[in-house]
Amino acid sequence: MSDTGRTWAKLKRYPALLLLVLVYVISCLVVVGNVIRGAGGAPGEEKKKVLRFAHWQLEPGIRSAMDELIADYQEVHPDIEVRQILIPEEGYFRWVNTQLIGRTAPDMIECGSGGTVGWALWPKFYARYFMPLDRYVDQPNPYNKGTEFEDTPWRKTYFDEMEGGYDDSLQSYYRVPLSAFTVRLYYNKDMIEEVWGPSFPQTYEGFIELCEELERYGEEQGKKLVPIAGSGYNFRQFFNAFRTAFTADYQDRLDRDFDGTVSRAESAGPLYSGAVGMTEPPIRANFELVRELSAYFPQGYTSLDRDEAVFLFLQGHSAMITTGSWDYKSLGVQSEFTIGVTDIPLPSKDNPRYGQYVAGPQTEAGLEGGFPMGITKISGNADLALDFLQYAASLRKNEELNRAMYWLPVIKGAEPREDLRPFAPHIEGYSPSIEYANPGAELAYDQTSLLYLSGKISYEEFAKDLLAAYRRDGPVGMDEYFKNNEQTLDQQMRSAALRRAAIAGAEGAAPVLTGDSETQYRRIMEAYVAQLGTRNNEVRIWAENVRLLERSTP
Amino acid sequence: MRFRLIGIVLLALLGATLGACGRGAERGGVEDVLKEGWRAYSTGDFDFAIQKFESVGEAPGATPEQHFSALLGLATSYHLRSNPDLEQARLWYERLGELKTGDAQRQSLLGLGRVDLAEGKSGAGQTNLVRLIQDFPDSVEANEAVVHVADSLFKPTGKDSEPGQFSLAGGAAVERGLNMLEERLRAYPHNTLATTMHLMLAGKYIELQQFEKAVGHLLAAEEEGIAGVMLQSVTLWRIARIADLELKDYDLAERYYAKYAEEFPRTTLYYRATKSLERVRALKKEGGA
Numbered sequence: 001m002s003d004t005g006r007t008w009a010k011l012k013r014y015p016a017l018l019l020l021v022l023v024y025v026i027s028c029l030v031v032v033g034n035v036i037r038g039a040g041g042a043p044g045e046e047k048k049k050v051l052r053f054a055h056w057q058l059e060p061g062i063r064s065a066m067d068e069l070i071a072d073y074q075e076v077h078p079d080i081e082v083r084q085i086l087i088p089e090e091g092y093f094r095w096v097n098t099q100l101i102g103r104t105a106p107d108m109i110e111c112g113s114g115g116t117v118g119w120a121l122w123p124k125f126y127a128r129y130f131m132p133l134d135r136y137v138d139q140p141n142p143y144n145k146g147t148e149f150e151d152t153p154w155r156k157t158y159f160d161e162m163e164g165g166y167d168d169s170l171q172s173y174y175r176v177p178l179s180a181f182t183v184r185l186y187y188n189k190d191m192i193e194e195v196w197g198p199s200f201p202q203t204y205e206g207f208i209e210l211c212e213e214l215e216r217y218g219e220e221q222g223k224k225l226v227p228i229a230g231s232g233y234n235f236r237q238f239f240n241a242f243r244t245a246f247t248a249d250y251q252d253r254l255d256r257d258f259d260g261t262v263s264r265a266e267s268a269g270p271l272y273s274g275a276v277g278m279t280e281p282p283i284r285a286n287f288e289l290v291r292e293l294s295a296y297f298p299q300g301y302t303s304l305d306r307d308e309a310v311f312l313f314l315q316g317h318s319a320m321i322t323t324g325s326w327d328y329k330s331l332g333v334q335s336e337f338t339i340g341v342t343d344i345p346l347p348s349k350d351n352p353r354y355g356q357y358v359a360g361p362q363t364e365a366g367l368e369g370g371f372p373m374g375i376t377k378i379s380g381n382a383d384l385a386l387d388f389l390q391y392a393a394s395l396r397k398n399e400e401l402n403r404a405m406y407w408l409p410v411i412k413g414a415e416p417r418e419d420l421r422p423f424a425p426h427i428e429g430y431s432p433s434i435e436y437a438n439p440g441a442e443l444a445y446d447q448t449s450l451l452y453l454s455g456k457i458s459y460e461e462f463a464k465d466l467l468a469a470y471r472r473d474g475p476v477g478m479d480e481y482f483k484n485n486e487q488t489l490d491q492q493m494r495s496a497a498l499r500r501a502a503i504a505g506a507e508g509a510a511p512v513l514t515g516d517s518e519t520q521y522r523r524i525m526e527a528y529v530a531q532l533g534t535r536n537n538e539v540r541i542w543a544e545n546v547r548l549l550e551r552s553t554p
Numbered sequence: 555m556r557f558r559l560i561g562i563v564l565l566a567l568l569g570a571t572l573g574a575c576g577r578g579a580e581r582g583g584v585e586d587v588l589k590e591g592w593r594a595y596s597t598g599d600f601d602f603a604i605q606k607f608e609s610v611g612e613a614p615g616a617t618p619e620q621h622f623s624a625l626l627g628l629a630t631s632y633h634l635r636s637n638p639d640l641e642q643a644r645l646w647y648e649r650l651g652e653l654k655t656g657d658a659q660r661q662s663l664l665g666l667g668r669v670d671l672a673e674g675k676s677g678a679g680q681t682n683l684v685r686l687i688q689d690f691p692d693s694v695e696a697n698e699a700v701v702h703v704a705d706s707l708f709k710p711t712g713k714d715s716e717p718g719q720f721s722l723a724g725g726a727a728v729e730r731g732l733n734m735l736e737e738r739l740r741a742y743p744h745n746t747l748a749t750t751m752h753l754m755l756a757g758k759y760i761e762l763q764q765f766e767k768a769v770g771h772l773l774a775a776e777e778e779g780i781a782g783v784m785l786q787s788v789t790l791w792r793i794a795r796i797a798d799l800e801l802k803d804y805d806l807a808e809r810y811y812a813k814y815a816e817e818f819p820r821t822t823l824y825y826r827a828t829k830s831l832e833r834v835r836a837l838k839k840e841g842g843a
Contacts, residue, residue, distance in 0.1 A: 124598065127596070127597055127598050128597040128598050128599070129597070159820065160820055161783065161820070163784075168784070171782075251826075252799065256760075257757065257760055257761070258760060258791070258792045258795045258796055259788050259791070259792065260788060260791045260792075260795070260822075260823045260826075261822075360825075363822050363824070363825050365819070365820055365821055365822055365824045365825065366820070366821050366822035367820075377597070427819070427820075427824060427825060428825045429825055430822075430825065430826065431822045474718060475716075475717045475718025475719070476717045476718065477718075478717075478718050479712065479717045479718055482712070490634065490636075493634060494595075494634045496698075497630050497633075497634055498592065498595060498596055498630075500661075500694065500695070500698070501592070501623070501626055501627070501630065501661075503694060504626070504657045504660075504661060504694075504695075505619070505657060506588075506592070506622065506623035506626050506627065507585060507588050507619055507620050507622075507623040508585065508586075508587075508588030508589040508590075508591060508592045508623055508627075509588075509592045509623065509627075511589050511592075512589065512592045512593045512595075512596050513596075518746065519781055521694075521746070522746060522747065522749065522750070522781045523781035523782045525698070525701065525747055525750045526749055526750050526753060526780060526781055526782055526785050527782055527785065528701075528750075529701060529705075529750050529751075529753050529754040529757070530753060530757070530785055530788070532705055532708070532754065532757070533753070533754065533756075533757025533758070533760075533761075536708055536709070536710060536757070536758070536761060537757070537760070537761055539710040539720050539722070540710070540722060540761060542718070542720065543710070543719075543720045543721075543722055546718065546719065546720075
């Protein structure tokens with residue numbers, strides 16, 4: 001027997017040891033292989049660097065418009081490949097959450113979905129998983145070279161100075177907005193022209209007459225025609241337009257700290273004590289008008305969702321619908337009629353019932369950029385992701401991209417499509433000054449107001465039930481509200497402490513920050529004391545109203 | 555012979571593996587560990603940050619500056635994490651104070667004062683912070699200490715047993731807080747947090763309906779320079795609105811409505827500012843006629 005044979009025979013006596021050695025050798029090879037690969041880059045990287053970005057914009061034309069942008073970018077950067085990941089809106093927030101926690105997120109992510117839960121969680125996501133952009137927003141966008149913005153800080157090239165990318169609670173820029181959106185009333189132009197004539201009514205009075213005409217027209221045609229395709233989703237768009245018109249004049253009465261807005265507590269305290277009553281004429285007019293209008297919505301509209309309302313409109317069962325400019329192209333593609341776009345009409349000053357309470361339309365001057373993309377910290381190509389977003393947010397490319405998507409551009413001087421003119425933001429107007437859903441009484445408000453709007457209870461019953469809910473749920477709700485606001489203060493202190501550590505020369509603190517530590521420290525401390533002032537003012541108002549109620553209650 | 559060969563191969567593989575694993579560790583000197591710690595702090599990964607900062611204490615080659623950073627990191631992480639451990643924070647702030655450098659002393663006193671306040675020990679907290687202000691009057695930390703002392707004197711307190719019930723700060727406490735801020739601004743009118751202090755004073759005077767003083771501090775804040783754009787716009791609006799509605803100083807109101815409209819045409823208050831400007835001008839005309 002040869003030496004090899006003898007060795008093998010000996011080894012065969014120890015199968016467990018053999019297996020152990022085999023596993024060990026394989027493990028060593030895997031580790032060494034990984035290290036070699038790690039040093040050389042991921043597979044395929046030697047050829048092209050791949051950038052991935054996720055969004056939920058599945059409307060027709062968005063993907064192809066993004067593909068065009070990508071093709072143009074890849075022409076300039078043949079060594080980079082950009083891929084879109086499209087996730088339906090319903091599951092988007094869950095998907096993002098999983099990807100971020102699992103550290104498998106793509107390089108760029110559209111931020112901001114998820115409703116109330118998302119609203120609370122996105123700042124936490126930004127802090128933990130996204131790259132702050134402060135360092136870059138004050139530098140010119142290199143892709144604006146040769147334009148009027150060649151030497152302008154990137155932030156200043158935005159119509160909103162990039163407010164849509166700024167997170168107030170973290171005092172940093174985290175998002176690169178690419179488009180802007182406004183909400184309008186869409187109508188079936190062919191049908192309205194047949195029923196009403198060529199010009200759409202400009203006042204609420206005319207609008208109601210039109211609704212009546214449409215119902216009559218439906219009857220004549222032998223079909224059920226609902227004038228407005230309302231749903232639980234777009235009902236709020238109507239309601240908010242009128243809430244602004246009827247409550248804007250409350251600002252001087254309720255804005256006690258003169259900061260130009262009526263905060264939830266500034267509104268909630270007087271509603272709780274009755275210092276502002278639900279039976280005051282402008283407030284009553286607000287609800288009565290909406291109830292009047294909701295008679296022209298489908299029956300049970302609050303339980304209809306957005307898609308069902310769109311379906312009613314597209315099928316010609318409704319003549320009008322409110323939605324955002326994001327739907328302009330998709331409605332145009334899917335409808336077999338011409339679509340008109342206009343503002344939600346308000347009562348004229350001459351309206352005997354409502355005119356005297358109407359301040360004016362809702363302003364859109366504070367509009368911020370949307371379709372915001374953030375760069376994840378785990379991206380191995382963060383600098384390239386930033387470069388791609390700068391390309392998309394450059395003057396020329398942002399115009400081209402948004403013209404292709406039928407959306408509004410966000411860069412100053414970028415021209416939208418001509419047919420999007422009706423969506424241009426209205427500068428003139430006001431913002432609402434009363435929030436009826438007091439902290440703690442949100443659910444009660446939703447339920448009671450729906451009972452009133454559906455005609456099941458009278459206005460007096462509605463006002464009484466709502467006041468009872470304010471009194472019952474208000475104290476606990478306000479406690480929660482103040483506690484939640486304390487979290488913003490904590491977050492600000494956390495950020496300030498890091499900047500202070502950097503200023504004090506704590507090693508390792510400064511490299512973590514983007515931008516100048518002292519300027520950021522000052523900015524955070526200013527925002528912190530502003531927030532302290534808001535808290536003190538809000539607690540004072542609440543406490544005063546609690547005392548007022550106690551004094552007035554026998 | 556064969557066994558020896560297998561042994562050599564296995565040893566070589568072991569060496570290669572350890573070498574490969576070792577590369578990661580080599581990268582992480584104390585400097586990198588501190589950077590990782592502060593990065594984790596910045597992203598809210600406090601457990602990881604604490605782990606990193608703690609490891610610096612055991613590192614043999616760490617310099618005194620690195621120890622300072624690690625101790626400050628530990629104290630700050632325990633103090634400001636979402637579920638604070640104030641006992642640990644106090645312990646590490648005290649350890650920080652044992653370092654003899656000025657930076658360490660100041661950060662320690664500031665931290666200890668704030669931990670006291672967070673524990674509800676207002677008197678002890680204020681004493682610590684006042685000591686910091688007296689011992690290190692020119693420092694950034696002293697400026698911040700003034701803000702925290704004033705806040706502790708202004709702060710309303712909730713009643714745990716009765717939801718929605720609050721006690722507002724008493725007149726004497728508020729007076730002390732106002733004096734403290736005013737004195738600091740008198741002694742150090744352009745300190746790092748001068749704007750912050752003016753804004754804090756203005757907020758309190760508005761609450762107390764002492765509008766002339768409020769506007770005075772808003773004007774001073776504006777002159778000193780406000781770092782945040784949003785706060786700049788709010789400050790201009792406040793000056794104009796208070797001048798218009800409370801002080802009836804229509805010249806000042808006109809100037810600041812005009813300034814607001816010019817500098818902030820893309821805010822929700824722009825239209826109100828232009829309408830108010832028209833009204834104030836009409837009032838002035840009426841008054842002059």
